Amino acid sequence: MQTLRESKVGTKVRVVKVGSTGSMKRRIMEMGITKGTELVVRKVAPLGDPIEITVRGYELSIRKADAELIEVE
Amino acid sequence: MSVTIALAGNPNSGKTTLFNSLTGSNQYVGNWPGVTVEKKEGKLRGNKDISIMDLPGIYSLSPYSLEEVVSRNYLIDERPDVIINIIDGTNIERNLFLTTQLTEIGIPVIIAVNMMDMVDKSGNKINAENLKKALGCDIVYISALKNTGVAELTELAIKAADGTKTIPQHSFSGSVEHTLAHIEEAVLHKLPEEQQRFYAIKLFERDAKIAEKLALTGEQIAHIEEDIKRREAELDDDSESIISAERYKYIDSIINDCLKVKNKGQLSISDKIDKIVTNRFLALPIFVLVMIIVYTVSVTTVGGWATDWANDGLFGDGFHLFGIENVWIPGIPVIVGDALEAIGCAEWLHGLIVDGIIGGVGAVLGFVPQILVLFIFLAFLEGCGYMARIAFILDRIFRKFGLSGKSFIPILIGTGCGVPGIMASRTIESDSDRKMTIMTTTFIPCAAKLPIIALIAGALFGGAWWVAPSAYFIGIAAILCSGVILKKTRMFTGDTLPFVMELPPYHFPTVGAILRSMWERGWSFIKKAGTIILLAVIFVWFTSNFGIEDGSFGMVDMDNSILAAFGNAIAWIFVPLGWGNWQAAVAAITGLIAKENVVGTFGVLFGFAEVAEDGAEVWTLLAASFTALSAYSFLIFNLLCAPCFAAIGAIRREMNNVRWFWFAIGYQTVFAYAVSLCVYQLGMLFTIGSFGIGTVFAFALTAFFIYMLVRKPKKNIRLGFGLKQEVNV
Numbered sequence: 001m002q003t004l005r006e007s008k009v010g011t012k013v014r015v016v017k018v019g020s021t022g023s024m025k026r027r028i029m030e031m032g033i034t035k036g037t038e039l040v041v042r043k044v045a046p047l048g049d050p051i052e053i054t055v056r057g058y059e060l061s062i063r064k065a066d067a068e069l070i071e072v073e
Numbered sequence: 074m075s076v077t078i079a080l081a082g083n084p085n086s087g088k089t090t091l092f093n094s095l096t097g098s099n100q101y102v103g104n105w106p107g108v109t110v111e112k113k114e115g116k117l118r119g120n121k122d123i124s125i126m127d128l129p130g131i132y133s134l135s136p137y138s139l140e141e142v143v144s145r146n147y148l149i150d151e152r153p154d155v156i157i158n159i160i161d162g163t164n165i166e167r168n169l170f171l172t173t174q175l176t177e178i179g180i181p182v183i184i185a186v187n188m189m190d191m192v193d194k195s196g197n198k199i200n201a202e203n204l205k206k207a208l209g210c211d212i213v214y215i216s217a218l219k220n221t222g223v224a225e226l227t228e229l230a231i232k233a234a235d236g237t238k239t240i241p242q243h244s245f246s247g248s249v250e251h252t253l254a255h256i257e258e259a260v261l262h263k264l265p266e267e268q269q270r271f272y273a274i275k276l277f278e279r280d281a282k283i284a285e286k287l288a289l290t291g292e293q294i295a296h297i298e299e300d301i302k303r304r305e306a307e308l309d310d311d312s313e314s315i316i317s318a319e320r321y322k323y324i325d326s327i328i329n330d331c332l333k334v335k336n337k338g339q340l341s342i343s344d345k346i347d348k349i350v351t352n353r354f355l356a357l358p359i360f361v362l363v364m365i366i367v368y369t370v371s372v373t374t375v376g377g378w379a380t381d382w383a384n385d386g387l388f389g390d391g392f393h394l395f396g397i398e399n400v401w402i403p404g405i406p407v408i409v410g411d412a413l414e415a416i417g418c419a420e421w422l423h424g425l426i427v428d429g430i431i432g433g434v435g436a437v438l439g440f441v442p443q444i445l446v447l448f449i450f451l452a453f454l455e456g457c458g459y460m461a462r463i464a465f466i467l468d469r470i471f472r473k474f475g476l477s478g479k480s481f482i483p484i485l486i487g488t489g490c491g492v493p494g495i496m497a498s499r500t501i502e503s504d505s506d507r508k509m510t511i512m513t514t515t516f517i518p519c520a521a522k523l524p525i526i527a528l529i530a531g532a533l534f535g536g537a538w539w540v541a542p543s544a545y546f547i548g549i550a551a552i553l554c555s556g557v558i559l560k561k562t563r564m565f566t567g568d569t570l571p572f573v574m575e576l577p578p579y580h581f582p583t584v585g586a587i588l589r590s591m592w593e594r595g596w597s598f599i600k601k602a603g604t605i606i607l608l609a610v611i612f613v614w615f616t617s618n619f620g621i622e623d624g625s626f627g628m629v630d631m632d633n634s635i636l637a638a639f640g641n642a643i644a645w646i647f648v649p650l651g652w653g654n655w656q657a658a659v660a661a662i663t664g665l666i667a668k669e670n671v672v673g674t675f676g677v678l679f680g681f682a683e684v685a686e687d688g689a690e691v692w693t694l695l696a697a698s699f700t701a702l703s704a705y706s707f708l709i710f711n712l713l714c715a716p717c718f719a720a721i722g723a724i725r726r727e728m729n730n731v732r733w734f735w736f737a738i739g740y741q742t743v744f745a746y747a748v749s750l751c752v753y754q755l756g757m758l759f760t761i762g763s764f765g766i767g768t769v770f771a772f773a774l775t776a777f778f779i780y781m782l783v784r785k786p787k788k789n790i791r792l793g794f795g796l797k798q799e800v801n802v
Binding site: 027066 | 334465571573
């Protein structure tokens with residue numbers, strides 16, 4: 001299964017599942033990353049981490065370690 | 074009739090700006106998500122009966138962050154008459170997530186759609202009628218910054234306080250609703266009807282804090298737990314996620330009727346700026362350039378000139394007004410000194426006022442211009458949105474050392490003054506990152522430590538250029554090494570919140586907002602000069618001028634003063650660091666009161682009424698009582714040890730926990746002592762080949778230090794005490 005971490009810059013993906021549990025998962029979902037949401041990977045920070053994505057019309061920065069928890073297609 | 078209105082909304086939605094325009098009070102405004110952390114209260118401008126409560130910026134009413142807990146406790150315990158939910162019009166979808174939760178509390182909600190000027194500019198259209206229908210509350214378009222729509226908003230809010238009921242329009246899927254109804258019936262039927270839904274949802278989410286608040290019995294919990302488990306099995310997810318997902322599902326179902334988006338896919342101005350500013354190759358050079366500009370202007374050029382004027386002119390001999398040859402304005406010490414002489418004031422009082430108070434407090438106030446210039450820059454960087462990009466760019470580096478990209482802001486502000494720096498750590502959501510930042514921020518030399526650096530560099534190193542940069546280097550190294558060491562201890566493992574950070578669109582902050590921010594922060598520094606430092610200089614002046622001589626108490630020479638006796642008593646502690654003379658010991662103690670006191674104390678102790686900022690008068694005497702190595706060890710100790718009382722107070726406030734507070738202070742002091750000891754003892758060994766018990770200690774400490782740096786984090790190593798509940802590593 002592909003995760004958000006592996007998604008290429010510029011691609012549009014759809015969330016299949018948010019892994020993890022508890023507060024970690026909840027915070028990711030609260031920011032609007034829920035099943036079925038479309039995400040656009042905007043860019044990678046100059047040092048390779050974190051990444052910037054567009055979710056529900058706004059820009060969000062998320063670390064690769066956290067992006068790995070998000071399964072996409 | 075008195076009415077209480079609560080302002081609730083996401084971080085960065087403009088709540089604080091709205092609060093200011095409603096109350097007219099001064100408040101700090103920034104473009105950094107999460108700037109408002111305390112709840113602040115004010116009275117509506119022109120109507121004293123109406124109180125406005127500014128709640129912290131939150132994304133949700135979950136129990137995971139301090140801000141969320143503060144906000145929801147206020148809402149469900151104090152039950153304000155109306156909630157104004159402020160929504161960022163440019164980011165409606167995510168903002169509505171909180172709205173769906175606010176409407177469940179059973180308090181009338183009015184929605185203020187903010188930043189309408191930016192929405193109009195983007196060409197997007199918001200349909201207020203449909204939004205109102207979808208959420209069940211009144212909608213007002215406002216621009217808090219331009220103060221439009223605010224009057225209409227207040228009018229509606231006051232009207233809504235008359236018992237209008239907001240009934241949540243969203244519902245969850247059938248089986249979840251069924252379970253919620255069951256929970257209400259089973260354990261919540263005694264509560265007022267409009268409050269039941271909120272509690273039912275929280276219990277469904279297994280919110281332990283709410284279950285505790287309701288004092289549910291184990292039996293009751295077991296009863297509803299059965300039901301929740303059945304729903305989880307049916308929907309194949311945990312109950313918390315079911316609720317969050319369903320909220321967004323509802324928002325998805327209404328958003329197309331409420332928002333028409335134009336320009337899909339087209340680059341906004343903000344995107345274009347970001348293309349350059351966070352570009353793979355340009356980002357770091359641009360960042361370095363920005364920092365160089367901030368530094369040159371605020372520390373060396375404009376800020377430097379202003380500080381020179383304040384120290385040598387205003388609090389010195391005097392100055393030429395606007396640089397005109399013939400207009401000489403005498404400095405405050407001269408004016409006051411002349412006045413005291415004219416009224417025939419006693420010699421000791423003259424000394425206390427002119428040398429003690431004006432000399433001491435003036436030396437501190439001399440930094441104000443420099444600090445204000447720095448704060449203007451920081452307010453601008455925050456206000457325009459670049460600070461969030463700095464965190465984005467630097468996160469990778471800082472995370473390696475147990476900090477987050479957001480730690481950069483407190484450390485940067487800390488170069489001006491540790492107090493606002495420590496306060497700025499509030500924007501860090503992760504608890505362990507925040508505590509780590511609070512503990513390490515003051516390692517970086519603040520503006521008040523610069524005079525100590527100048528003193529040592531001037532007196533012992535002939536003003537060598539490398540002393541000041543080396544102090545910053547040591548500060549940065551101390552932060553990074555502490556991060557690595559502490560991150561491996563049990564207290565700091567088990568981070569539970571992901572690092573998610575909004576990158577707000579760039580915009581020009583208003584001049585008013587920048588000045589307000591500058592003033593708020595500058596004022597906390599000035600207040601410190603007027604209170605703690607004032608007391609400290611009086612204390613130091615008194616204890617260094619009075620003592621017992623020839624069997625009677627009175628004004629004495631410095632060598633017989635109370636302070637000298639105290640310094641002599643504790644000086645042995647610092648012998649292994651190479652500076653066991655009483656003057657240095659006393660100076661380090663007064664440095665706790667305010668770091669810049671170190672210079673002034675040397676001045677007083679070496680018998681000078683007043684010294685320049687860099688203590689040039691005492692250089693020769695200092696050079697006689699220190700070696701280069703012991704002076705450097707003294708410098709390191711003073712840079713790294715517990716900060717001044719004002720900053721210690723800030724640490725205490727932000728840690729909000731006595732044990733954490735003492736751990737932070739203790740760690741800093743022990744760390745400073747160990748580093749100074751190693752530098753001095755090993756330095757002695759390598760320069761003059763002296764070897765003693767101190768050298769052995771230094772080697773042992775160095776070995777321990779290296780071990781702590783490179784060891785693998787282990788489960789069973791615990792530093793400190795049960796500071797945090799056990800978390801699986």
